[in-house]
Amino acid sequence: MTDSAARPTSVNTTLVGRSFSPTETYPVSAVKIAEMAAATGSAHPAHTDRDAARALGYDDVVAPPTFAVVVAQRAEQAYIADPESGIDFSRVVHAEERFTHHRPIVAGDLLRTTVHVDAVTERAGIAMVSTRAEIVDDDGAPVATVRSTLAVRGEGR
Amino acid sequence: MSELTVGDELFTRTFTVDRALLVRYAGASGDFNPIHYNERVAREVGLDGVIAHGMATMGLAAAAVTEWAGDPGAVLDYGVRFTRPIVVPDPGEVELEVTGKVGALDPEAGTVRVDLTARAAGVTVLAKAQALVRTR
Numbered sequence: 001m002t003d004s005a006a007r008p009t010s011v012n013t014t015l016v017g018r019s020f021s022p023t024e025t026y027p028v029s030a031v032k033i034a035e036m037a038a039a040t041g042s043a044h045p046a047h048t049d050r051d052a053a054r055a056l057g058y059d060d061v062v063a064p065p066t067f068a069v070v071v072a073q074r075a076e077q078a079y080i081a082d083p084e085s086g087i088d089f090s091r092v093v094h095a096e097e098r099f100t101h102h103r104p105i106v107a108g109d110l111l112r113t114t115v116h117v118d119a120v121t122e123r124a125g126i127a128m129v130s131t132r133a134e135i136v137d138d139d140g141a142p143v144a145t146v147r148s149t150l151a152v153r154g155e156g157r
Numbered sequence: 158m159s160e161l162t163v164g165d166e167l168f169t170r171t172f173t174v175d176r177a178l179l180v181r182y183a184g185a186s187g188d189f190n191p192i193h194y195n196e197r198v199a200r201e202v203g204l205d206g207v208i209a210h211g212m213a214t215m216g217l218a219a220a221a222v223t224e225w226a227g228d229p230g231a232v233l234d235y236g237v238r239f240t241r242p243i244v245v246p247d248p249g250e251v252e253l254e255v256t257g258k259v260g261a262l263d264p265e266a267g268t269v270r271v272d273l274t275a276r277a278a279g280v281t282v283l284a285k286a287q288a289l290v291r292t293r
Contacts, residue, residue: 032185037229039185040216041172044229056228065219065232065288069212070186089190090202094211098236104229147236153203 009154011127012086013120020078022112026071030107033063063105072133072146075113087152096149102142110138125154167257170221174209175250182213208242218275221255222288234289243277253277267293
């Protein structure tokens with residue numbers, strides 16, 4: 001496929017700078033932490049055993065390093081699933097992801113997420129969509145920042 | 158940490174990636190994009206078959222880091238670029254090999270930057286994969 005054959009994607013480039021405020025609180029459960037740990041090959045006891053987590057200084061079982069994606073992706077749906085975004089989810093592949101943890105996530109946390117559309121660029125029939133999810137706890141204190149870049153392929157790709 | 162030197166290899170871990178893992182990851186994460194379980198949909202959108210969630214790959218690589226660190230909450234920052242999708246056959250499976258090396262040391266902050274390589278079926282699937290780990 002040559003670039004000249006690529007057609008523009010349907011992604012809306014005018015939403016850069018838009019923020020999507022949290023509509024619901026995400027309660028972190030020990031069960032979800034255990035599921036994510038099992039699905040990512042982590043058998044560390046601090047994911048499933050409260051005593052093991054407390055021995056490391058945590059109040060309850062602690063989440064694996066990529067757990068925040070569960071919270072962030074739910075919040076990102078407010079943008080991605082919005083018809084105005086122009087994003088065809090089946091044509092999305094992940095290009096980049098980065099987690100900055102301001103503190104570890106533990107069971108019992110009540111998290112709220114604001115999603116920011118940081119950049120949308122399009123070249124050769126592929127749109128690169130960069131979002132930033134700012135996750136805070138019920139006191140409003142920062143918990144994690146999740147930066148994600150999705151590649152959305154147009155029909156010609 | 159004082160005994161570590163930039164360039165030291167810290168760990169190598171091999172994971173088996175199959176369709177069952179992708180379904181498990183979909184359920185755990187809530188990412189139900191059909192390209193991660195439905196061959197027909199994956200091919201209709203131009204892929205070579207069902208592919209692993211990039212986030213599943215990133216999560217597996219993280220497990221190798223936390224196993225070495227001994228504390229799942231010690232990862233302060235973790236970023237990757239997804240370079241190539243992992244096509245997961247059915248029947249069959251793919252081996253994902255994750256290696257971590259010391260990329261940088263900051264004794265004052267008490268952190269190690271672990272630089273990761275991840276290869277599946279001989280192909281590099283993550284680039285610029287770096288985890289900043291607290292060591293005290």
